[in-house]
Amino acid sequence: MTAASPHALQAPGASSPKAGWRRRGANTLQHSPRLSLWLLLAPPLLWFLLIYIGPLLGLLVQSVYTFDEFSMTVSRELTLANLQQLFTNASLVDIAVRSITMALAVTLACIALGYPVAYYMARHARGGAKGALYVAVMVPMWASYIVKAYAWTVILASDGIATWALDRLGLGGALATVLGLPLIGGNTLSTSHLGRFIVFTYMWLPFMILPIQASIERIAPNLLLASADLGGGPLRTLWHVVLPLSVPGIAAGATFTFCLTFGDFIIPGLVGPAGDFLGTAVYRYQGAIGNMPMAAALTLIPIVVIGAWLWLARRLGAFDAL
Amino acid sequence: MSTGTAPAIELTDVARHYGSVHAVNNVSFGVRPGEFFAMLGPSGSGKTTCLRLIAGFEQPSRGTVRLAGTDMTGVPPYERDVNTVFQDYALFPHLNVLDNIAYGLRMRGVDAAERRRRAQEALELVALEPFGERRPSQLSGGQRQRVALARAVVNRPKVLLLDEPLGALDLRLREQMQTELKRLHRKLGISFVYVTHDQGEAMSMADRVAVFSNGRLEQVDSPQALYQRPATSFVAEFVGGSNVLRGDLAQSVGGRAGQPVAVRSEHLRVLSVQASVPDGHRVLSGVVSDLSFHGATTRIEVRVGAQSVHAALTNQEDGDLALPELGETVQVSWPAAATVQLQA
Numbered sequence: 001m002t003a004a005s006p007h008a009l010q011a012p013g014a015s016s017p018k019a020g021w022r023r024r025g026a027n028t029l030q031h032s033p034r035l036s037l038w039l040l041l042a043p044p045l046l047w048f049l050l051i052y053i054g055p056l057l058g059l060l061v062q063s064v065y066t067f068d069e070f071s072m073t074v075s076r077e078l079t080l081a082n083l084q085q086l087f088t089n090a091s092l093v094d095i096a097v098r099s100i101t102m103a104l105a106v107t108l109a110c111i112a113l114g115y116p117v118a119y120y121m122a123r124h125a126r127g128g129a130k131g132a133l134y135v136a137v138m139v140p141m142w143a144s145y146i147v148k149a150y151a152w153t154v155i156l157a158s159d160g161i162a163t164w165a166l167d168r169l170g171l172g173g174a175l176a177t178v179l180g181l182p183l184i185g186g187n188t189l190s191t192s193h194l195g196r197f198i199v200f201t202y203m204w205l206p207f208m209i210l211p212i213q214a215s216i217e218r219i220a221p222n223l224l225l226a227s228a229d230l231g232g233g234p235l236r237t238l239w240h241v242v243l244p245l246s247v248p249g250i251a252a253g254a255t256f257t258f259c260l261t262f263g264d265f266i267i268p269g270l271v272g273p274a275g276d277f278l279g280t281a282v283y284r285y286q287g288a289i290g291n292m293p294m295a296a297a298l299t300l301i302p303i304v305v306i307g308a309w310l311w312l313a314r315r316l317g318a319f320d321a322l
Numbered sequence: 323m324s325t326g327t328a329p330a331i332e333l334t335d336v337a338r339h340y341g342s343v344h345a346v347n348n349v350s351f352g353v354r355p356g357e358f359f360a361m362l363g364p365s366g367s368g369k370t371t372c373l374r375l376i377a378g379f380e381q382p383s384r385g386t387v388r389l390a391g392t393d394m395t396g397v398p399p400y401e402r403d404v405n406t407v408f409q410d411y412a413l414f415p416h417l418n419v420l421d422n423i424a425y426g427l428r429m430r431g432v433d434a435a436e437r438r439r440r441a442q443e444a445l446e447l448v449a450l451e452p453f454g455e456r457r458p459s460q461l462s463g464g465q466r467q468r469v470a471l472a473r474a475v476v477n478r479p480k481v482l483l484l485d486e487p488l489g490a491l492d493l494r495l496r497e498q499m500q501t502e503l504k505r506l507h508r509k510l511g512i513s514f515v516y517v518t519h520d521q522g523e524a525m526s527m528a529d530r531v532a533v534f535s536n537g538r539l540e541q542v543d544s545p546q547a548l549y550q551r552p553a554t555s556f557v558a559e560f561v562g563g564s565n566v567l568r569g570d571l572a573q574s575v576g577g578r579a580g581q582p583v584a585v586r587s588e589h590l591r592v593l594s595v596q597a598s599v600p601d602g603h604r605v606l607s608g609v610v611s612d613l614s615f616h617g618a619t620t621r622i623e624v625r626v627g628a629q630s631v632h633a634a635l636t637n638q639e640d641g642d643l644a645l646p647e648l649g650e651t652v653q654v655s656w657p658a659a660a661t662v663q664l665q666a
Contacts, residue, residue, distance in 0.1 A: 222412035225379055228399040229406045230426035230477065240425070244416045
């Protein structure tokens with residue numbers, strides 16, 4: 001082994017017994033990249049399989065177990081009834097539609113609100129202003145998520161500061177009109193879909209801003225000069241160059257905001273109208289009722305929807321430029 | 323000034339400062355319509371800043387830039403009738419080659435069919451027809467260079483700005499592209515403004531060369547004039563590789579007081595101390611400090627006091643040149659008429 005090594009000739013001291021085994025080991029690794037690769041990958045792969053894939057498969061297997069409503073127990077009798085219910089049970093379909101709609105709306109709102117902020121941070125803010133913006137975006141993420149959600153219930157309550165401020169601005173009538181609208185309205189802001197949408201958007205906005213900002217920052221300045229040189233004014237450059245090249249950032253941000261909204265079970269319990277959200281339904285089936293098979297079946301919805309979203313994002317080329 | 327006879331580009335007393343750094347200082351020159359104009363200088367000499375001022379990426383701190391007689395102060399790049407070929411090509415990675423080329427036409431509102439036709443035409447001009455559907459990342463450096471060229475000329479600008487366009491290519495490809503750029507220039511008949519730090523490239527391609535140093539314009543002239551009649555010691559050394567003699571030495575060979583003179587190395591002869599110097603020749607004596615073979619010539623370095631001069635002797639096919647020995651004391655002579663008086 002040592003004789004075959006090209007380094008052996010250059011290093012006569014290598015034959016000393018102390019250095020011998022270390023050198024042999026290093027040589028072995030050097031000459032078989034496959035072995036070093038597996039040594040590197042084994043711990044994370046093991047972690048991934050044991051902590052991630054394993055339990056997920058376990059969960060999915062449970063979705064075909066039977067739940068006996070009389071004895072409130074789970075038996076290992078296999079059935080497709082739970083999965084069937086996802087499509088036939090109107091209230092479950094409702095929950096899925098409500099959750100998906102909210103996740104989409106929140107995602108679109110985060111893109112609309114976050115993109116200008118991210119663009120400003122990446123292309124215009126300098127020095128102190130840039131640092132201040134980073135802090136402004138990040139600091140809310142340091143505060144406890146539950147505290148923030150509770151704070152919003154106070155802000156949005158019928159006698160809360162949101163209603164009070166709107167009244168003072170003479171917009172009380174407008175608020176009443178908006179709350180009177182079907183689908184988004186409700187008795188008060190804190191019990192309306194609109195209120196829930198506001199809290200979700202507030203909560204996940206930083207997760208949209210940061211990836212978009214990073215993707216805009218990666219665009220070579222010369223590309224913007226080239227666009228201007230070829231006759232593209234600022235708006236056309238934004239539309240034809242900056243926007244397409246920041247699609248990976250938008251896709252990453254949208255993945256965050258969509259998934260976080262879709263699976264959340266705290267905010268729907270605190271803000272918004274009665275009626276389950278996907279997360280609260282899973283929580284209720286699994287916790288209050290103990291119907292693990294139904295809870296497991298419900299988790300199939302986010303797996304399928306998010307899988308479809310990732311497939312679509314890939315088809316749109318969102319990951320090409322990564 | 324009527325636009326018919328106006329220079330394609332005219333810079334008047336232009337300065338560009340970044341804080342206390344003077345990137346360009348009091349620069350004035352004009353580029354004629356249809357001219358191949360090179361801006362030559364080492365990095366940091368201000369040539370690229372001048373290009374950016376013409377393109378409109380930067381505004382001058384002082385002075386005016388005129389394009390075809392019109393003052394461009396405050397006019398953004400997207401309203402100027404010039405196009406740029408960037409050093410790093412700056413191709414749009416999300417667009418294929420044809421869409422990259424058609425980008426300028428699209429910005430100008432040319433309809434899709436016309437866009438495609440003209441982009442195809444430009445693609446043929448740079449001999450890349452089969453690559454229209456590829457992404458820039460799927461092309462080699464030389465091919466990207468051609469796409470960048472096609473993307474600029476498809477807009478039929480009055481002036482094409484080229485920022486060290488061949489800097490990233492290897493030697494063979496660079497020579498090939500030099501020929502191709504000259505062919506393109508003749509065919510299009512528009513002004514080319516070509517930034518480079520390679521004096522050989524500037525001299526072989528351009529009709530006129532502007533030599534920059536430390537943000538100032540040293541000289542604007544034809545390559546022949548720059549070579550034979552450099553105005554300053556910087557031009558003499560950077561462009562021609564001339565010998566520049568300074569101080570007393572310069573005066574001893576007929577220079578004006580306090581100003582340097584230049585002598586081209588191929589005008590120098592190296593003679594033994596006993597040899598007689600022909601009439602009308604200047605002469606210096608010194609010690610041979612280096613000899614090196616360069617194919618067609620042999621270069622001899624001679625120390626004269628604290629300065630040194632290089633002589634380039636043409637090698638003979640048969641028999642060897644009577645070369646001096648290293649360390650030998652020799653006379654260096656040249657015809658007095660070959661001495662060029664420099665300004666500084």
